[in-house]
Amino acid sequence: MRGAEPLVHCLTNSVVRQITADVLLAAGAAPAMVDHPDEAGDFAAVASGVLINVGNPTTEQIEGMHAAIASARDHGTPWVLDPVAVGGLALRTGLATGWLDHGPAAIRANASEIVALAGAGAGGRGVDSTHDVAVALAPALSLAERTGGIVAVTGPQDIVVTNSGGSTIATWVTSGHPLLQKVIGTGCALGAVTAAYLGAARTAGLPDHDAVVAAHAHVGAAGTAAGRVAAGPGLFAVAWLDALYTLTPEEIADTVTLLDASP
Numbered sequence: 706m707r708g709a710e711p712l713v714h715c716l717t718n719s720v721v722r723q724i725t726a727d728v729l730l731a732a733g734a735a736p737a738m739v740d741h742p743d744e745a746g747d748f749a750a751v752a753s754g755v756l757i758n759v760g761n762p763t764t765e766q767i768e769g770m771h772a773a774i775a776s777a778r779d780h781g782t783p784w785v786l787d788p789v790a791v792g793g794l795a796l797r798t799g800l801a802t803g804w805l806d807h808g809p810a811a812i813r814a815n816a817s818e819i820v821a822l823a824g825a826g827a828g829g830r831g832v833d834s835t836h837d838v839a840v841a842l843a844p845a846l847s848l849a850e851r852t853g854g855i856v857a858v859t860g861p862q863d864i865v866v867t868n869s870g871g872s873t874i875a876t877w878v879t880s881g882h883p884l885l886q887k888v889i890g891t892g893c894a895l896g897a898v899t900a901a902y903l904g905a906a907r908t909a910g911l912p913d914h915d916a917v918v919a920a921h922a923h924v925g926a927a928g929t930a931a932g933r934v935a936a937g938p939g940l941f942a943v944a945w946l947d948a949l950y951t952l953t954p955e956e957i958a959d960t961v962t963l964l965d966a967s968p
């Protein structure tokens with residue numbers, strides 16, 4: 706990923722733009738936020754990956770999202786859906802549900818968002834999950850079957866699933882630190898890192914599933930490393946960024962536990 710330095714086009718919420726750009730840079734990617742409807746399609750055509758995060762949408766940004774998704778499909782750019790707070794709010798729930806038929810390469814969300822997006826229950830509490838990750842496994846498999854893409858559920862452990870083309874894969878990723886929930890936008894930034902890894906993996910001819918697992922491992926391992934040196938959210942955020950930048954692939958592999966739970 707660092708070698709490819711993928712260009713990641715982010716249409717994301719106003720709360721997390723800064724941390725998302727910082728995280729992409731630290732992880733080895735190149736961020737660009739391009740929301741305007743008259744520019745978003747052109748940019749998605751040349752980007753390595755696109756992130757669509759519905760965390761705090763404006764009317765104009767939604768038009769940009771439609772344009773970016775259409776262009777990403779036309780140009781084969783992998784795009785990632787982050788259905789922030791889907792379930793409780795009708796506008797974003799309708800948008801995200803409609804986009805399931807537009808070929809997201811990956812969906813990245815917390816457990817409540819995956820349950821709600823799959824129509825298997827209500828959402829969480831605001832932007833936070835109130836469901837266990839394991840409860841979201843069946844809804845994630847159903848979303849992966851419907852979209853043909855990867856679905857990743859985050860929490861104390863993450864699960865990454867593929868369920869298309871005759872192959873069903875489920876990979877548990879254990880890493881991270883509870884302080885990741887006390888810094889705003891860690892999950893949102895992970896969505897952008899997922900788009901970055903997908904872009905890099907497509908260039909290298911590597912599987913999308915492995916790209917999504919690698920994104921979660923990189924972000925999680927950096928969280929584990931930051932948790933060793935930080936007592937609270939402020940220093941943790943800084944240490945997490947530094948670890949995203951400094952961790953080697955070997956250190957990431959040594960920090961993270963992967964478990965293949967494919968049926």
Ligand SMILES: Nc1ncnc2c1ncn2[C@@H]1O[C@H](COP(=O)(O)OP(=O)(O)OP(=O)(O)O)[C@@H](O)[C@H]1O
Pocket residue numbers: 789814815816832833834859860861862863880881882883885886889890891892893894895924925928
């Ligand atoms: N209790 C925990 N222990 C370890 N890691 C965690 C824990 N909870 C979340 N994480 C990690 O924090 C990161 C963000 O996941 P989270 O589920 O909080 O996303 P989210 O709720 O969608 O985030 P956001 O607040 O950005 O919308 C992931 O890397 C996840 O693995």
Ligand SMILES: Cc1ncsc1CCO
Pocket residue numbers: 718720721760761789832889890893
């Ligand atoms: C706090 C918050 N509100 C809308 S989006 C967002 C960022 C975390 O998802």
Ligand SMILES: [Mg+2]
Pocket residue numbers: 815832833834886892
């Ligand atoms: Mg969260």
